Amino acid sequence: MILTSASAAITKAPNVKKTFYLTTPIFYPNAKLHLGHVYTMTLADALARAHKLADENVYFLAGSDENTQKMVDAATKAGSEPIAFLDGIVQNFMTLYSSLNISYDQFIRTTDTKIHWPGAQAMWNKIFASGDLYKKEYTGLYCVGHEAFMTEKDLVDGKCPDHGTIPEHLSEENYFFRLSKYANAICQKIESDELLVVPQSRKKEILTFIKGGLEDISFSRPRKASWPKGLGVPVPGDDLQVMYVWCDALANYITALGFGRDDSLYKEFWPADVHIIGKDILRFHAVIWPAMLLSAGLPLPKSIFVHGFITSGGKKMSKTLGNIIDPEELIEKYGADAVRYFLLRHISPYEDGDITREGFHNAYTAHLTNGLGNLVARVMKLAEMYLKEGPAHLVDRDSYIHASNIHINENIGKFEFNRALDEIWNRIQELDESITKREPFKLVKENPEEGKAVISDMATQLYGIGLVLEPFMPETSRKIQEAVRANKKPENLFPRL
Numbered sequence: 062m063i064l065t066s067a068s069a070a071i072t073k074a075p076n077v078k079k080t081f082y083l084t085t086p087i088f089y090p091n092a093k094l095h096l097g098h099v100y101t102m103t104l105a106d107a108l109a110r111a112h113k114l115a116d117e118n119v120y121f122l123a124g125s126d127e128n129t130q131k132m133v134d135a136a137t138k139a140g141s142e143p144i145a146f147l148d149g150i151v152q153n154f155m156t157l158y159s160s161l162n163i164s165y166d167q168f169i170r171t172t173d174t175k176i177h178w179p180g181a182q183a184m185w186n187k188i189f190a191s192g193d194l195y196k197k198e199y200t201g202l203y204c205v206g207h208e209a210f211m212t213e214k215d216l217v218d219g220k221c222p223d224h225g226t227i228p229e230h231l232s233e234e235n236y237f238f239r240l241s242k243y244a245n246a247i248c249q250k251i252e253s254d255e256l257l258v259v260p261q262s263r264k265k266e267i268l269t270f271i272k273g274g275l276e277d278i279s280f281s282r283p284r285k286a287s288w289p290k291g292l293g294v295p296v297p298g299d300d301l302q303v304m305y306v307w308c309d310a311l312a313n314y315i316t317a318l319g320f321g322r323d324d325s326l327y328k329e330f331w332p333a334d335v336h337i338i339g340k341d342i343l344r345f346h347a348v349i350w351p352a353m354l355l356s357a358g359l360p361l362p363k364s365i366f367v368h369g370f371i372t373s374g375g376k377k378m379s380k381t382l383g384n385i386i387d388p389e390e391l392i393e394k395y396g397a398d399a400v401r402y403f404l405l406r407h408i409s410p411y412e413d414g415d416i417t418r419e420g421f422h423n424a425y426t427a428h429l430t431n432g433l434g435n436l437v438a439r440v441m442k443l444a445e446m447y448l449k450e451g452p453a454h455l456v457d458r459d460s461y462i463h464a465s466n467i468h469i470n471e472n473i474g475k476f477e478f479n480r481a482l483d484e485i486w487n488r489i490q491e492l493d494e495s496i497t498k499r500e501p502f503k504l505v506k507e508n509p510e511e512g513k514a515v516i517s518d519m520a521t522q523l524y525g526i527g528l529v530l531e532p533f534m535p536e537t538s539r540k541i542q543e544a545v546r547a548n549k550k551p552e553n554l555f556p557r558l
Contacts, residue, residue, distance in 0.1 A: 071115045071470040080120070081112040082330040084314050085337050087124035087171065090150035091135035094157055095378065096371050096404075096416065097339060099388040103404045104368060104478065105337045106163045110532035111473045114458060120330050122317050123158065124169035125151050126310045128293045128303070130285075143289055147172065157389065161397050162535050169317040171309055172291055180316030181294045185308050187357035189297075193239040199279055202228035223341060236281040236302065243352035244275045250351060250361060257364035258347055259476060260411040263340065267347045278349065281305050311350045315359070333362040340367050366476050369413035371404075386416060398534040399425050399555065405533050406482040425555065428486065434555035436493050437523065437541060441550035444520045447505050447513055451548040452521045461525030469529055478533065485529055492522050520545050 085105045088098055102123065109121040127147050136146035147170075155168060171177050188194055202211045204221045211221065211228055220227050248271050250256040251264060258264040281302040284293060293303030303309075312320075314336070318327035338346050343365075351361050370377070373384040391400050403421055406428075408414030444451070462469055465488055472481035501519065505512025527541030537554060544551040 071111055071474050079115075079117045080330050081109075081117045082120045082122070082318075082333045083108055083112075083335045083337060084122040084333055085124075086339070086342060087126040087169065087310060087313050088154070089129060089131060090125045090127060090147055090154065091129070091132045092150070094154060094388070096386055096388050099157070099161065099400070100371055100404050100408065101337060101339060101368065102158060102163050103161065103401050104366075104410065104476070106161070106165075107401075107405055107478055107532045108335070108337070108473065108476070109164055110535065111470070114531060115470075118329075119166075120318075120326070121165045122167050122169065122314065123163070123165040124167075124313055124317070125154060125171070126306075126313075127151075127170055127172040128309055129306075133287060133292070143292055144172070160389075160392050161401065167317055169313050171294070171313060174291065176322075177313060177316045178294050180319070180321030181304060181309050181312045182297050183321030184312045184315070184353070184357055185297055185304060187359075188238065188308070188353060191356045191358070193242065193356045194236050194280060195239070196234060196236050198232070198234050199237070200230070200232040201279075203231045204228045233283055235279045235283075235305065236296065236299075237277045238280040238307065238349075238353070238356075240278050240349060240352050241275045243355050244271055246355055247271060247348060247351050251347065256347070256351060256361050258343075259364060259366045262411070263343055263347075263367040267343055270344060271348060275348065278307065279305055280308055307345070307349050307353065311345065311353060314350075314362075332360040335364045335366050336362055337366050337368070340369055343367050366410075368410050368476075369408075371408060372413055372415045374417055375415060384417075386418060386421075391421065394558070395421070395425055396536075396555070398537045399429055402429065402482070402534055405478040406486075408479070410476050410478055422558070426557070429555040430557050432486070432493075433489055433526075433537070434553060436489055436496075437544065437554055438550060439496055440492070440516075440519050440523045441544050441548075443501055443505075443516045444545070444548055445550050447509075447516055448520070448548055451546050452517045452524070454521075455545070456521060456525045456528070458525075458528040458531075461528055465525065467529075473532070482533060485526065485533075488522075488526055492519060492526070495519070520548075 083105055085101050088094065105121065109119050112119045125147075132147065133143050136143040139146055151170060158165065169177060185194075202213070202216070204211050204226065216222070216228070247256075248268060251258055251268055258267060281296050282305050284295075284301060284303050288303075294309050296302040296304055314333060315327060315331060318330055319325060320327045320331075336346055346365050354361050372378065373386055376382055376384060378385045388400065403416065403424055407420075407424055408416070456464070467484040467488065469481045469484060472478070472484070496519065499515055501512055501515045504515060524542060524545040527538050527545065530541070531538040540551050540554060
C-alpha cells in the first residue's frame, strides 16, 4: 500500500510484492513505558499486521533514544552506570512489547556504534556538505524533559507546559542547522500532500506553525565529562561536540535500514510509508526531519500519522493525581488482546482518548466476556455437539470482508482502527442475534440436516470473524480459527472477572 491520501485503502496487487515501511518514535529509556507508549505501538502493530495480510513485504521499526541527558540523570538517580541502566530499561521495553505481541522487525538503539552511528554521521556529512551547518555561541532555555531548547513563548508561567519544569538557562557553542531555509519547501510538500499529515487538523496546525516563521536550531552540544564512552554520537571532525537530538535521533529511521553502511534495506524500503507519532512530537517529524532530508538530498517519508494522548478521568495521568494506569497491570489481569482491543476500539485515533479502570473493566465484560467470548462458546458448543468435523469450505479473509459488506481495509487505510472494530463487532452482534432468532439448538433436533447446515454456516461466519480480528487481536484470532478447524469449543477466551 502506498499512502497517497487519507482515504487510501489496503489492497492486494496480483503478482506484485509491495513494500511497506512503518516506524514508531524511539522512546526515552529513562523510565517504564506508560499507556501512551503502548498505544503508539499497538496502532503500529495493527497496521503492520494488516499490510502483511495484504501480502506486502512489511518492515516495522521500533527503538530507543538513548543519547540524552534525561537518561543520564535517571541512571544517576538509580545509582547505576548509564549503559547498564539502559540495558535494563531496554529489556523492559522488549518484554512489554513481547507480552503485547508487537511484531516489530528491528529494535534500534542510538547507542549502537555499529548500526546507528555510521548512518547518523553520514547524514551529518551530507547536511554539512550542503552548507546548512554553522557554529555559533547560543544562550537559551533548555528543557531536559524534551531534550530541546525552548523560547519564552513556548512556556506557561515560566514552565514547560508538558513537564511542568522550569527550563535551564544555558550558554554554549553549538553547531546550528539552517532550518529557516526550508520553510517554504516544507509548506509546499505538506500542502500538496506529497508529505501527507493525518489527520487534517494536524496538517493545519503544522502549516500554521511553519508560516509563523522558523528559526535555525541547535544541532550539537559540547560533550559533557559526565557522559561515559559510548554515549553521544561524535560530530564528524569535532570530537568536542556530540550530535544533538535531531541528527542523532531522527536519523534512526534510515540508519536502521543501513544508511551509511550496507544500504540494501534502505534501497528497498525508503522512503517510509508512514511515521506513527504522538501529537507532542509533530513539529520534530513534520518540520525538522523533512528539512534534514531536503538538505541531505534524500526522499521524504510519504506520510505522518499523528495520534492524540491518553488521559484518565479526563486528566493527564500523573503520580500526583494518582490516576496512572500501568499497562503491565492491565495485561496481567485481562490479557494482551483485551488491552489491544480497548486501545484500538475505544480510543479515537485522531483525538485524545480516555481510560479508567472502571471503564476498561466494563468494556471487557460487555464486549469481550459477554460479547465475543460468549459467542464463540455458543457456536462452538453447538458445532462440537452436532457436527462430526469443521465446515468443509472455510472462507478466506477477502471473501468474508466482501460477503459481509464491511470496510475494514478502508478504515485501516485511514488509520481509523476504531471504525474497523466497530464493523467487526456489528458482525459479532448479528451472528449472536441470529442464534437467538434461528434457534439452531432446537432446529437440529427437529430437522437434523437443516440444523447441522445452520450450525455449520454459523461456524463458518465465526471463522471469518476470527480472520478479520488478526491485526487487532492476534491471539484471539488464532484461537477462534483453530477452534473452528478442530471443531472443538475452546477454553473461555475472556473469563469473567
